[in-house]
Amino acid sequence: MICSVCRHCGLCEGSETKKNVSVLADFSGLENLKGDNSLPLNFVGIAFDIGTTSIAANIFTLKDGILVASVGEENCQIEFGSDVVSRILFSSKPSGLKKLHESILSQIERISKKLILASQNFFVENRRGRAVLKRIVISGNTAMESFVLGISAVSLAQFPFSLPSKFGFSVESNELGNFETIPPDCEFYFAPAIESFVGGDTVCAMIACGFLEKVENKFLADIGTNCELCVYSAESDKIFCASTSAGPAFEGYGIDCGISAQEGAIAKVEFLKNNEIKCFVLGNGKAIGICGTGILSAISEFLKSGIIDFFGAFVSGKEKIILQNEIYICQKDIRNFQLAKSAVLTGLEILSEKSGCKSGTLYLAGGFGSLLDIKDACAVKMIPSFLSEKTFAAGNASLCGASILLLNLGLRKSACELAENSVHVDLAQDKSFENLYIKNLNFK
Structure with missing residues (x-):
């Protein structure tokens, strides 16, 4: 909250706590971006990475290219299928494409609103006025960009697996749907795709x-x-x-004790001289599973220590190695x-x-x-x-x-x-x- 007493002016989200938003985020590779000096101080744009599993977004000032806030969350389309193929199959059902389209647009709007609210302190402190959203860029695989645009991606699941669109163009937000907070003239740019499974x-x-x-x-x-x-x-x-x-496997799935890279995931394994196993856990708490990098690290240590051979088999005939808290890696995992x-x-x-x-x-x-x-x-x-x-x-x-x-x-x-x-x-x-x-x- 900006003021000592909330007057519900809309310049911030009032007394509610901002969750899952990193304000004035430090993002590697974005330090030297420049904006368009001819634009007003309060114009902003949002870049989206629409992944199959998760969505990440950055909000920038368009005049001077300042990264103000960023956010990441799970892609809500997961309820329609955990992978691309299952979502494409769902889209072929009656009203399936409509549900996928509306679902992702609703999430884009929610994230946009969250980022704009998170950036208001910056705008007030720097006397820039109220943020106005003018541009959005969508980057994703071919299926994800198709669902945002609202076009069929069924061709990706049928021979000869043709592109539904090459993308690389812009539309106004009112051409995609009705938004409550995204202005009707806000530009949506879709990153160009190369081939069916090599997208924007x-x-x-x-x-x-x-x-x-x-x-x-x-x-x-x-x-x-x-x-x-x-x-x-x-x-x-x-x-x-x-x-x-x-x-x-890289995402922690198909592994007996595998989980995604989240708090409680073993992300790195180290064998000490006394044959003890040291595990580095995300969040520094109790280990509840092992993520992809942890599996990679453990297998690397197994090789160095001679626990497995170059073919990936346990040398001693063991069925599994316990790492921590009954979390183990077995032959199938390898x-x-x-x-x-x-x-x-x-x-x-x-x-x-x-x-x-x-x-x-x-x-x-x-x-x-x-x-x-x-x-x-x-x-x-x-x-x-x-x-x-x-x-x-x-x-x-x-x-x-x-x-x-x-x-x-x-x-x-x-x-x-x-x-x-x-x-x-x-x-x-x-x-x-x-x-x-x-x-x-x-x-x-």
Whole structure:
């Protein structure tokens, strides 16, 4: 609350506590963004990363590009299906698409309202007046952007798996639906897609990781249940991209004690000299499960200590290793992780071969990619050895790229050209994929 007595003026949310909002957030990669000095001080824009599981958003001043607040929460469409395919199938039912469309628009409006309320202290203290929302950028996979726009994504689930739209255009909010707090003339810009399963979130991630600069070889791996992989070849001046299904192990699913990266999740494991196991728990409380990075870390330690061999089997014949509080990793967990890590490594190796790039910088994006220990990823052979010395965590690169497109309108044309000129590699049709995939299941 701004004042000592609430007069319900609307400049803040009164005496209620702001929840799940980070005000004046420090977001890596967004420090040097600039706005449009010709715009009024009170104009704001919001960048959205619409993920299948979660949604993240940043609110900026459009005049000077100041990041004022950010928010993240679960995608409410989960009630209609936990993954993309199940939601596409739901959308094909009577009124299914309408429900998905209205659900995501309602959440976008709620988040927008939350961010505007969270930013009002900043506007009052800096005498900028009342914030006016003028622009929104939507970054997401092809299905998520389709649901926001309200168009069918059924073609993504049927051969030949065609794009419902290439996106890369703007509409006014009143063309999407009726909003209570988002002005009818607010611009919604949809990040351009490359292929059916390489969407606007990947294009935004490439922009955030400097793929428009075209200076040196670059690799990008946006790691999750579905992994998007990209390579820029400085020699040919071409971008090669692909998608691969890694399965849910990176998100903590398909693992006996697996959970998402939340409070209480074991995120890193360390073996001490006295054979004790030290677990690093998110939130520093009691461990209730293990997340993707914890599984990676534990398997890396198992390899170093000789508990498992290079094929992933327990050497002593044990069925499981208890880490903490009856939380364990079993043989099945290791096998599921091997399937996931092999998908990433195989995809990167094939793109390396197609592009001719045998060196470069690798950016790991997404929640899992941002939290993992690079040394652990190298130890389990999840990334090519020639990239091990120049691998960096890129954070939520999709949201960062969306923020760039929010503030730099001139780059939107460049984003569309990047999407149009990227060479898509269908890994499922590549003759070498199966043999490489089987080979890369091992940890050597």
